[in-house]
Amino acid sequence: MASTDDFILEAKGLGKHYELRRLLQPVATVKAVDGVSFHVRRGKTLAIVGESGCGKSTLARLLMRIEAPSFGEMSFSGRDVSAIPAQEFRQSVQMIFQDPYSSLNPRKKARSIIAEPLVVNTNLSATERDARVLEILNKVGLRPEVADRYPHMFSGGQRQRIGIARALMLRPQILICDEPVSALDISIQAQVLNLLMDLQDEFGLSYVFISHDLAVVRHIADDVMVMYLGKVMEQGPREAIFANPQHPYTKMLLSSTPDIAEGLKGQAGTQSPPAGELPSPLNPPPGCPFQKRCSQALPTCSQTMPSLRLVQNRQVACHLDPPN
Ligand SMILES: Nc1ncnc2c1ncn2[C@@H]1O[C@H](COP(=O)(O)OP(=O)(O)O)[C@@H](O)[C@H]1O
Numbered sequence: 001m002a003s004t005d006d007f008i009l010e011a012k013g014l015g016k017h018y019e020l021r022r023l024l025q026p027v028a029t030v031k032a033v034d035g036v037s038f039h040v041r042r043g044k045t046l047a048i049v050g051e052s053g054c055g056k057s058t059l060a061r062l063l064m065r066i067e068a069p070s071f072g073e074m075s076f077s078g079r080d081v082s083a084i085p086a087q088e089f090r091q092s093v094q095m096i097f098q099d100p101y102s103s104l105n106p107r108k109k110a111r112s113i114i115a116e117p118l119v120v121n122t123n124l125s126a127t128e129r130d131a132r133v134l135e136i137l138n139k140v141g142l143r144p145e146v147a148d149r150y151p152h153m154f155s156g157g158q159r160q161r162i163g164i165a166r167a168l169m170l171r172p173q174i175l176i177c178d179e180p181v182s183a184l185d186i187s188i189q190a191q192v193l194n195l196l197m198d199l200q201d202e203f204g205l206s207y208v209f210i211s212h213d214l215a216v217v218r219h220i221a222d223d224v225m226v227m228y229l230g231k232v233m234e235q236g237p238r239e240a241i242f243a244n245p246q247h248p249y250t251k252m253l254l255s256s257t258p259d260i261a262e263g264l265k266g267q268a269g270t271q272s273p274p275a276g277e278l279p280s281p282l283n284p285p286p287g288c289p290f291q292k293r294c295s296q297a298l299p300t301c302s303q304t305m306p307s308l309r310l311v312q313n314r315q316v317a318c319h320l321d322p323p324n
């Protein structure tokens with residue numbers, strides 16, 4: 001059993017609710033993230049999966065401290081994050097976005113985009129910064145001459161490499177990656193995923209890797225957390241989740257990912273094509289949020305939200321016994 005010392009990032013009951021107002025009066029609450037608990041193991045990758053709107057990006061913003069949680073706790077290397085000064089935290093925790101283009105200043109050359117975190121956070125001289133830029137370009141598989149190009153001169157994959165280079169400049173310990181390959185062609189996706197895995201090995205990095213695509217997650221994850229309407233449905237080691245999914249929602253996601261569905265064929269209870277749509281997080285039904293789309297829902301599913309329990313080496317929030 002891993003001890004908590006092996007956890008670089010831990011969240012306990014973390015949540016973010018947004019009050020929607022009309023004429024300054026609260027009219028509804030969006031429970032974007034609704035009490036999630038997890039840990040990221042040092043040097044490993046936790047993948048967070050779920051359909052669009054389930055709260056992944058909101059969770060990423062909480063982990064980055066871009067937004068404050070409505071409730072819950074977060075710790076980094078065993079320290080409560082609220083006790084860590086913002087600048088120290090910013091050096092240790094960096095982010096990679098889905099669309100690197102929108103996060104790169106179009107009027108700046110790659111050289112100064114990548115060097116920017118050093119200008120803000122260190123006392124390095126211009127010559128020293130430049131040496132670090134060339135070193136990191138090499139690490140992310142770009143030739144030194146690209147330092148003088150502007151963002152529009154790069155392909156999508158190259159731009160994502162620039163985004164990764166910039167995120168690594170302050171030698172962070174953990175990267176929060178929000179759909180980092182979703183905008184790229186399939187062949188380029190594999191290259192960027194392999195780069196991320198090489199960098200993880202070389203620098204001992206930990207990743208939170210957010211994706212709606214289970215084929216991508218299977219490639220990179222050590223641990224997987226499946227979210228639905230702000231809540232955790234199933235979480236555990238990658239092998240357990242992919243070889244033997246327990247939650248009906250995980251099964252639905254897996255069976256709608258073609259090359260994974262193939263391997264699961266014949267498994268008892270495997271549900272095919274994704275049915276229905278994500279309900280509105282504005283008025284979630286009482287009970288399990290997934291009940292309306294679940295072909296095995298029981299009467300109790302519309303009354304109480306199942307709590308997470310340990311089933312075959314992973315946690316599952318489902319009333320079915322056994323879940324499948
Ligand atoms: N600032 C906000 N104000 C109100 N609702 C928000 C805000 N940010 C996100 N949401 C809502 O929270 C839910 C989760 O959104 P998001 O975290 O972007 O999901 P995902 O990244 O999984 O697609 C959505 O219903 C979204 O509309």
Ligand SMILES: [Mg+2]
Pocket residue numbers: 056057058
């Ligand atoms: Mg998102």
